Amino acid sequence: MRVLGLLRDGELALTHARILRPFHHRLIHTLSPPTSLRMASDREWTALRVRDTFLDFFKQNGHTFVSSSPVVPLSDPTLLFTNAGMNQFKSIFLGTVDPQSDFAKLKRATNSQKVLHLGVYAPEESTIFTQDLDDVGKDSYHHTFFEMLGNWSFGDYFKKEAISYSWTLLTKVYGLEPQRLYVTYFEGSEAGGLEPDLEAKELWKSVGVPESHILPGNMKDNFWEWATKDDPDVLEIWNNVFIQYNREPDLSLRPLPNKHVDTGMGFERLVSILQDKSSNYDTDVFTPIFQAIQQATGAREYRGQFGAEDPDGIDTAYRVVADHVRTLMFAISDGVIPNNEGRGYVIRRVLRRGARFARKYFQVDIGSFFSKLVPTVVDQLGGMFPELKRKQQDVMEILDEEELSFAKTLDRGERQFEQYAQQAKLKGSDRLHGADVWRLYDTFGFPVDLTRLMAEERGLRINDAEFEEARLKAKEASKGQKKSAANAVKLDVHDLGKLEKMNDVQKTDDSAKFARGNITAYVKAIYHGKAFYTSTDNVPDGEQLGVILDRTNFYAEQGGQENDTGRIVIDGQAELEVGDVQAYAGYVLHTGFMKYGSFSVGDAVISEYDELRRWPIRNNHTGTHILNFALREVLGNGVEQKGSLVAAEKLRFDFSHKTAVSDAELEKIEAKSTGYIRQNCGVYSKELPLATAQQISGVRAVFGETYPDPVRVVSVGVELDEILQNVKDPRWTEVSIEFCGGTHVQKTGDIKDLIILEESGIAKGIRRIIAVTGEDAHAVQMVAKEFGERLDRLDAMPLGPEKEREVKQVQVDLNQLAISAVQKAKFRDRFTKINKQVVDGQKAQQKLESKKAVDAITSYFQSPENQDKPWLVTRLPITANAKAVSESLNHVKSKLQNKAVYLLAADSEQGRVAHGCYVSKELGDQGASANDWAAVVSGAVGGKAGGKGATALGNGVNADKVDEAISLASDYLSKFKF
Incomplete structure (x- = not known):
């Protein structure tokens, strides 16, 4: 059974391998026989009411409501996603809570925590182990996202109150039938040195639980278990975790000074019980999403069938999509951007798994499917989790972009998978070759678990060892290619002369670079080592080469915008990983490394740029135009563009301006840019005769740049057809209009924000701004x-x-x-x-401590019994304040020259000692030395000491040795006469 506790993968490991050991006390509810439940109220137990009732109950009992922490534990790199309600309270349990934070004052808490069960991260292996993802859809209870209702006590109440709250809420408030509830207590473990938790057993009896319903649980059941399979007739609904011992280095148990309570109850399970449903998916947690899916797809209604009873797979697809859209929305709204690393890769896998289910079983085109479901989930959960409302538009855009990216390769990948599956069948094998599985991932973006799912549908398995071998081989090859990529393949004037003489090679048609999506093209030339070849077979393995196509959708580096990257492929036969794209006199050269197979001149290929990389580049390029406009608006028309860089991670803009831009001006520039973006203006482009374009009022171009005729003009907010009706209309000066051959967003709202990171001078009269947009902003x-x-x-x-x-x-x-x-x-x-x-x-403390030190010395020598004493060795009543010690010695030197003193000041918490001495003339005449005296003390307190003449100063590190140092300093004086 699923047990919620404190420990997972060393999550609460303390120094010297000390581990907090909790006892788990589980509440179990029987599901059979299927009699209806008697409730405390005739009102329907909606999901909203169930959650509110839980939280209100504990708030009425003195608990502070604490908002759910994000599903992304950014402060805990050992944890992939938040997987329990207690994660955000870990600092309280460990005693490391910031004393100035609200948590430091927290005694009782309640909340509903967002939880993702998607994977465990092993950082030493850079590996992610999935948890529940593969099981979602196959049964009635697995979810990748769920809510965990919880109540906590931090050194306040303990077992008695926690047990009373649990039983009262379930039986009196929710009205569950007591005879259908069972509880467990820890039966003890002789091997583990643990006594039975008889106290908890008696407390369960005291609230009315019959002894026959109080079951003992062993180490496996009542200490941390990651996951075990639920009994279909018994459903665990609540865990009460009593944290009371610390496991010491010698493995003994020591009671903790503060005892804590940590409970967790699965919200979706509780709703299923209160609504008398055998499946979480039959509750109103999911039914509104099912209705949205049906409306978006036109599919038949959800029937709640599983396995063989769901032969068309549609009910399974309903469950997968409904679960996955919740996971995706919470992860993205909390800052996870789908990508190929860590958390981002896990979320990309979830989306692609869900998209494939939607396409296969609901037969819908993917590209904007999940975003259609977003409003329904926001309506359901946005009240409890307002971040869903705030980030709704961003989440929808990211989902659409990811779906579109996957849609470009899904059809081709499935066709290629079918070929691999057929090859395996023909060979009489029940396994896909690991190298084929790797290629499906590397070329088509198919996560391994998605390929595994597709293989299971065909009665096939995956050869994991072969897959890992192919992955490592590709990784090593990539390292070598990156090293050799520094010597980029380039065309020179002689190469261009050869191209001009090739009748079959024309200038590249690159008009498709402004559209979106893949295109089919033909290989026209293959270049390597200052020569052209008819096949890549002529190029040595692992060396960089260039390919010219008849047409391309890749953007070649120009106008400050970085080139696209991507791939050129013949599905299942050959692939060129494109790392650089440059244009030479109209010929576009795609350079990179062959990943497998070979190309020949005349081959039909698929040209596929990396849309997810071009996406932020588009944001940054349109953002550059808006920034250019804002600069002129704020700083004046004297601002001229002097250069720019548009990359995926940032934009850089150089401009003429005589002085540094003030903070107030930067704020206005940022606000002006943000205002333009917030208008969500359309972005328009058109090729115009150069002479006409140059007459447009306020048009911006780079001084000294040579532009083609016709020239491409980009306007933000006004259609160019309207501008052409009167190119000299002064209104156009209030619009961003530029000559530009780059790629841009369709609406300024896509940019989201523009944040200026840096403003600096790079030359006399030239300033530079670095900014970010979109998700980076x-x-x-x-x-x-x-x-x-x-x-x-x-x-x-x-x-x-x-x-x-x-x-x-x-x-x-x-x-x-x-x-x-x-x-x-x-x-x-x-x-x-x-x-x-x-x-x-x-300064005030320094002054106070110096005064306290001088007063202590003065008071000592002014007292009648000490005024004739020639020396003093003492610990000053101050912290380890070196300056106060030094000033005290100066006081002695100037006011009490006939006294010899050794002064020490220690700070036990910091382990520091400040010390120093003054040797009187009488003592010095007998051969005493300040350096020798200080060396004696340093021998005890550590550190270094030294000085000139009659004084010496030192700093030590052994604050616990001050008394020993005082004794040694006094002994040093015993060999002198006073």
């Missing part, structure tokens, strides 16, 4: 938000060594922060004020 805004909260906590910290250390670290981190330059300037101003408070506090 959102990411830096999130970083800024988190840093702002960090400054809030720093500001609230009391003055002291901890705050001083944090100030130093914050200053380092602030300097390295890649966020809005405007926001960074504000942070610097705020940090300066906080730092001044700290410095002023340090």
Whole structure:
């Protein structure tokens, strides 16, 4: 049975391998016989009411509602996704909570935590092990996303109250029949040194649970278990985890100073019980999504069938899609962008698995399928999780982009899979060759678990060992190619002369670069080593080559925009991984490495650029136009473009301006750009006669640039047909209109935001701005938000060594922060004020400690019993303050020259000792040395010491040796006469 607890993969591992050991006490509900439940109210138990009732019950019992943490635990790299409600409270359990945070004051909490069960990350192997993904859709209860209802006590109440709350809520509030509820307690383990939890057993009896319904659980059942299969007639609904022991290095159990309660109840399971359904999918958690799926696809209604009873697979597809859209929405709204690494790759796998189910079983075109379901999920869950509402449009756009990218290869990949499956059958094998599985992933973007699913549908398996071998081989080959890619293949004037003489090779038609999607083209020339060949077979293995096609959809580097990357393929036969694209006098050369197979001149190929890379490039290019417009609006028409770079990760814009752009001006530029983006204007382009285009009012072009005739013109917000009606209309000066041959978004809203990261001077009268757009802009805004909260906590910290250390670290981190330059300037101003408070506090503390030290010395020698004593060895009543020690010695030197002193000041928490001495003239005349005296003390407290003349200073590291040092310093004086 599924057990919720504290431990997973060392999640709460402490120093010296100490582990918090919880006891689990599970509430189990029988599902058979299928009698209807008697409820406490005639009102229907909707999913919304079930959740609200849980939270209200605990809020009425003194618990603080804590919003769900994100499903992405950014502060915990060991955890792929949030997989339990307690994740965000880990610092409280471990005792590492920030004392200035709200959590430090938290005694009781309740919430509904967003949980993803998608994978466990092994960072040492860079491997992701999937959990529930493959099972979703096949049964009634597996989900990749679910809600975990929970209540916690942090050193407040313990077993008695937790058990009472659980039983009262289930039987009195929810009205579950007590006779159908069973509970477990820990039966103990002699091998583990654990006694039975008889206290919990008695407490269950005290609330009314019959002894026959209180079941013992062994180590396997009542200590952490990752997952085991549920009994179909018994459903575990709630775990009460009592955290009371610490496992010591010698494996003994030691009671914790603070005992905690951590409970977790599956929301979807609870709803199924209260609605008297045998499947989570039959509840109103999922039925509205099923209705949205049916409306979007025209499929038959959901019937709730499984396995052989679902021969057309449509009910399974309903469950898969409904589960996956929830997972995708929560992951993306919490910041996971589908990609090929880590969390992003897991989410991409979920989307592609769901898209394939939708296409195969619902027979819909993918490209905008999941986004049609988003509003329904937002209506259901947006009240509880408002981030879904805030990010709704972004989530829909990302889903569409990902679907479109996968749609470009899905048909081809499925055809290729069928070929591989047929080949396996012909060979009499029940396994797909691992190299074929790798090719489906590498060429067509098929995650391995998707290929595995398709193979199962054909009665086939995957040879995992062969797949891993192919993956590692490709990885090693890629390393070698990257090293050799520095010497890029280029065409020179002699090569161009040869091309001109080839009758079958014309200038490349690259008009398709402004459209979206793959195209079919023909290989016209193959280039390597200053020669042209008829086949790539003539090129040595592993060496870079170039291919010229009759037409291309790849964007060749020009106008400051980086080139596309991607692939040129003959499905199942050959693939060129394209890493660079350059245009030479009208010929577009695609350069890269053959991954497998070979091309020959005349071959028909599929030209496929990387849409997911071009997507942010489009954002950044249109963002550059908007930035250019905003600069002129704020700084004046004297601003002229002097250069630019449009890359996937950023944009760079160089412009003429005599002075640095002030923070106030940058803020206006950012606001003007954001305003333009928020209008969600259309972006239009058209080729116009150069003479006509040059007459457009306010048109922007790079001075000294040579433009073709006709020239491509891009306008943001006004259609070019309207502009052509009167090219000299002064209204066009209020619109971004530029000569440009780059790729752009369709609407400015696609850009989302434009954030200026940096403004600097690169030459006399030339300034440079670096900015980001789209998801990168959102990411830096999130970083800024988190840093702002960090400054809030720093500001609230009391003055002291901890705050001083944090100030130093914050200053380092602030300097390295890649966020809005405007926001960074504000942070610097705020940090300066906080730092001044700290410095002023340090000065005041320094002054106070110096006074306390001098007063202690003066008081000692002014007392009647000590005023004639020639020396003093003492520990000062201050922290390890080197300056105070030094000032005290100066006081002795100037006011008490006839006294010899050794002063020590220690700080046990920091393990530091400040010490120093003054040797009086009388003592010095007898041969005493300040350096020798200090060396004696350093021998005990460690560190270094030294000085000139009659004084010496030192810093030690053994604060626990101060008493020993005082004794040694006194002994040093015993050989001298006073």
